Amino acid sequence: MLVALLPGDGIGPEVIVQAKRVLDAVCGDALRYEEAPVGGAAHKAEGHPLPPATLDLARRADAILFGAVGDPDCDGLERHLRPEQAILGLRKELTLFANLRPATLFPELADASALRPEVAKAIDMVIVRELNGDVYFGEKGMRTSASGRRQGYDVMSYDEDEVARIAHVGFQTARARRGKLCSVDKANVLETSQLWRDVVIEVAADYPDIELSHMYVDNAAMQLVRNPGQFDVIVTGNLFGDILSDQASMCAGSIGMLPSASLDADQKGLYEPIHGSAPDIAGQGKANPLATILSAAMMLRYSLGKAAEADRIEAAVAKALAAGHRTADLGGSVTTEQMGDAVLAAL
Ligand code: NAD
Ligand code: IPM
Numbered sequence: 001m002l003v004a005l006l007p008g009d010g011i012g013p014e015v016i017v018q019a020k021r022v023l024d025a026v027c028g029d030a031l032r033y034e035e036a037p038v039g040g041a042a043h044k045a046e047g048h049p050l051p052p053a054t055l056d057l058a059r060r061a062d063a064i065l066f067g068a069v070g071d072p073d074c075d076g077l078e079r080h081l082r083p084e085q086a087i088l089g090l091r092k093e094l095t096l097f098a099n100l101r102p103a104t105l106f107p108e109l110a111d112a113s114a115l116r117p118e119v120a121k122a123i124d125m126v127i128v129r130e131l132n133g134d135v136y137f138g139e140k141g142m143r144t145s146a147s148g149r150r151q152g153y154d155v156m157s158y159d160e161d162e163v164a165r166i167a168h169v170g171f172q173t174a175r176a177r178r179g180k181l182c183s184v185d186k187a188n189v190l191e192t193s194q195l196w197r198d199v200v201i202e203v204a205a206d207y208p209d210i211e212l213s214h215m216y217v218d219n220a221a222m223q224l225v226r227n228p229g230q231f232d233v234i235v236t237g238n239l240f241g242d243i244l245s246d247q248a249s250m251c252a253g254s255i256g257m258l259p260s261a262s263l264d265a266d267q268k269g270l271y272e273p274i275h276g277s278a279p280d281i282a283g284q285g286k287a288n289p290l291a292t293i294l295s296a297a298m299m300l301r302y303s304l305g306k307a308a309e310a311d312r313i314e315a316a317v318a319k320a321l322a323a324g325h326r327t328a329d330l331g332g333s334v335t336t337e338q339m340g341d342a343v344l345a346a347l
């Protein structure tokens with residue numbers, strides 16, 4: 001099986017190295033790897049954030065392990081050349097519409113949570129984020145208004161098929177867990193969200209065993225810190241899911257802990273930590289590699305049929321945390337590589 005390694009920018013390469021060490025320890029020769037540049041690194045080397053050869057590798061591979069993209073030096077580039085376009089392009093080109101972002105509190109990290117430990121310890125949810133539509137992919141631009149002012153615009157829209165296919169993923173994810181699905185929208189204000197809610201209710205007819213609720217996104221942001229234990233599965237749009245998952249990560253200890261899977265209809269997937277390239281700590285050995293190591297475990301489970309190996313990695317991460325290893329984001333002083341060492345030792 002071929003794994004595409006796309007390290008990207010900033011801390012991306014640093015965390016990918018550790019995930020690769022863990023994969024080597026668990027899978028040995030069962031996996032082959034090919035690496036390609038992506039993001040700002042690809043723009044510097046080849047003039048485009050998602051070069052054709054990188055996209056081709058992503059298409060050929062059985063699964064993709066992605067670090068992060070984003071480089072402040074690229075902020076002045078035209079938007080279509082910026083590093084972030086690489087991850088958006090991969091998600092769109094490969095129809096990776098279902099982004100699963102599990103947020104679970106490792107009990108050892110109760111003190112690292114931004115919430116009180118007794119509130120944090122109940123966190124065990126999956127955010128199912130739609131990844132191919134919404135304001136991300138609508139018409140956008142800069143124009144001059146009738147009164148001569150500069151105006152920026154980004155059109156938010158979903159069509160019913162896009163909502164229905166992610167709703168099915170939400171219901172099925174809930175069915176495999178505690179049977180509760182909360183659909184998050186802003187239907188009190190947005191037409192996009194009204195359609196979202198209508199379609200989710202229609203799809204619910206196929207899942208009478210699932211307890212469906214609806215919540216406005218502002219309330220959801222509040223409930224996530226008030227009582228995160230109430231959530232089993234959240235299904236939501238691209239933008240709301242982006243924001244709520246960063247928030248959920250801090251409830252679960254750190255943004256450096258949350259993995260993700262971005263899947264198409266056939267479980268082909270791209271796996272990446274939810275965090276970005278963290279330019280503020282890049283090159284300093286401070287990055288927490290566990291989100292990427294846990295993403296590699298998701299890759300084994302969802303795309304490569306290696307559930308036992310995935311279980312081993314997750315257990316080793318828990319053991320490394322139980323042994324007291326903490327990177328700076330978790331209040332410790334262990335380096336990126338030492339955290340990798342700790343997971344390997346636990347394995
Ligand atoms: P970020 O997630 O990169 O960093 C936010 C904060 O969290 C920073 O203080 C950073 O040091 C910290 N952090 C992030 N990951 C960490 C880790 N593994 N260990 C310890 N600390 C960690 O978000 P940002 O600063 O808003 O964005 C930086 C760049 O990354 C931007 O160019 C942005 O567009 C990009 N980005 C890319 C992705 C992606 O590739 N999928 C995701 C988010 C942001
Ligand atoms: C993420 C990131 C991306 C997003 C950016 C870099 C395009 O924030 O993967 O969460 O907004 O989806």
Ligand code: MN
Nearest residue numbers: 242243246274
């Ligand atoms: Mn994000």
